[in-house]
Amino acid sequence: MRTETSLVLAQAGADATVSTGEAVAFWVLGPIAVAGALGMIFARNAVHSALWLVLTMLSLGMLYMVQHAPFLGFTQIIVYTGAIMMLFLFVLMMVGRESSDSVLEVLRGQRLMAALLGIGVAGVLAGALTRALTDVPPAPPMNPWTPDGGGAGGLARVIFQDYLFPFELTSALLITAAMGAMVLAFTDRYSKEGKRSQRDLVEARFRGEYERPSPKPGPGVYATSNSVATPALLPDGSIAPESLSELIESTPTAQLRAHREHLDRVERENARALVGPDAGSAGSETGEDSGAGADTPAPTGGAANGTEDKA
Amino acid sequence: MTPTYYLLLSALLFTIGAVGVLVRRNAIVVFMCIELMLNAVNLSLVTFARINGDIDGQVMAFFVMVVAAAEVVVGLAIIMAIFRTRRSASIDDTNLLKY
Numbered sequence: 520m521r522t523e524t525s526l527v528l529a530q531a532g533a534d535a536t537v538s539t540g541e542a543v544a545f546w547v548l549g550p551i552a553v554a555g556a557l558g559m560i561f562a563r564n565a566v567h568s569a570l571w572l573v574l575t576m577l578s579l580g581m582l583y584m585v586q587h588a589p590f591l592g593f594t595q596i597i598v599y600t601g602a603i604m605m606l607f608l609f610v611l612m613m614v615g616r617e618s619s620d621s622v623l624e625v626l627r628g629q630r631l632m633a634a635l636l637g638i639g640v641a642g643v644l645a646g647a648l649t650r651a652l653t654d655v656p657p658a659p660p661m662n663p664w665t666p667d668g669g670g671a672g673g674l675a676r677v678i679f680q681d682y683l684f685p686f687e688l689t690s691a692l693l694i695t696a697a698m699g700a701m702v703l704a705f706t707d708r709y710s711k712e713g714k715r716s717q718r719d720l721v722e723a724r725f726r727g728e729y730e731r732p733s734p735k736p737g738p739g740v741y742a743t744s745n746s747v748a749t750p751a752l753l754p755d756g757s758i759a760p761e762s763l764s765e766l767i768e769s770t771p772t773a774q775l776r777a778h779r780e781h782l783d784r785v786e787r788e789n790a791r792a793l794v795g796p797d798a799g800s801a802g803s804e805t806g807e808d809s810g811a812g813a814d815t816p817a818p819t820g821g822a823a824n825g826t827e828d829k830a
Numbered sequence: 831m832t833p834t835y836y837l838l839l840s841a842l843l844f845t846i847g848a849v850g851v852l853v854r855r856n857a858i859v860v861f862m863c864i865e866l867m868l869n870a871v872n873l874s875l876v877t878f879a880r881i882n883g884d885i886d887g888q889v890m891a892f893f894v895m896v897v898a899a900a901e902v903v904v905g906l907a908i909i910m911a912i913f914r915t916r917r918s919a920s921i922d923d924t925n926l927l928k929y
Contacts, residue, residue, distance in 0.1 A: 542831045549839045556846040556866055568859050579869050586880045588888050598895055603902050610906045614919045625922050630853055637849035644841035652834045658883025677889050689896045696900035703907035
């Protein structure tokens with residue numbers, strides 16, 4: 520009987536301390552936080568997980584503000600969503616796209632066991648909390664504008680008076696963390712292992728560690744054009760496929776195609792104009808040579824003629 | 831509604847984070863789940879401060895934030911170092927100490 524009355528009193532007191540606006544804020548922000556947490560677990564892509572976690576942390580920060588802790592709420596938003604989650608995103612971008620999870624289950628039944636464990640932990644925590652805290656009357660709300668409230672002034676008073684030594688210890692922690700990060704993330708790019716010498720690179724190229732020993736042919740530079748879109752030409756006047764830029768080739772530009780065709784035609788004409796007379800003179804020279812040197816080409820020509828005649 | 835509901839929300843978030851640590855294979859996502867657990871504990875600390883009408887719980891949440899920031903820096907540096915040598919961020923590939 521007595522516990523019942525205290526329970527009723529406690530609930531009356533609790534109802535007095537939680538305003539309707541706070542209840543509305545809780546029932547809006549709480550499900551958002553839970554949805555963000557679930558989304559973080561179930562998102563296949565790690566970047567999506569990070570963004571879901573940002574949602575959860577934002578709503579948690581607003582819940583702090585609702586609970587008369589405005590300084591902590593803003594610190595949550597600035598430090599967690601602003602700094603820590605952006606650090607996570609930076610590392611995700613450096614680690615790359617392959618950071619998404621594998622669907623493979625390495626330990627058999629692990630996910631089922633984890634889900635069961637989670638349900639069990641949630642049940643134990645919820646049961647303990649509801650049993651322990653139903654008859655605890657909450658204190659009257661703190662006023663953030665008084666020195667003892669949840670504002671920055673009240674927090675600063677407590678931190679710099681009662682918690683001064685732990686606060687100083689956090690500075691040591693932060694310096695140690697910064698040093699640790701520098702030591703762990705440092706790569707000695709200029710030591711002997713870090714950078715290969717020119718000789719090592721050449722040997723590695725010819726050993727086959729790279730695609731090809733020589734660099735790819737660059738774009739062509741001619742009297743008619745000097746743009747990167749101009750392909751290099753092989754000795755026979757055709758376009759060298761390795762000199763084509765993938766990016767430019769994938770751009771659907773009619774202008775580029777017209778230019779390419781024009782260039783192809785001009786270069787072929789040039790090549791013909793250059794090679795033609797030379798080829799003729801070379802042929803006449805070889806003709807003269809063969810004429811002077813008598814029979815050697817004649818049998819092949821005769822054999823060819825003979826086969827054609829037979830055919 | 832009583833402030834206990836905040837504690838229930840905190841317990842739920844903590845549980846989700848713990849399940850995420852057990853289920854996910856990507857080291858960075860596991861790390862994010864740990865952050866979620868720290869945040870859930872922060873919410874319960876703020877709620878305790880509010881229930882007790884005392885600001886000490888908020889100070890503890892503040893210190894948790896500082897420690898979490900330091901932890902994130904070192905942890906991400908470790909993950910980067912592992913990724914640089916193993917070319918993988920999966921916790922299944924980091925089994926050098928297994929046998």
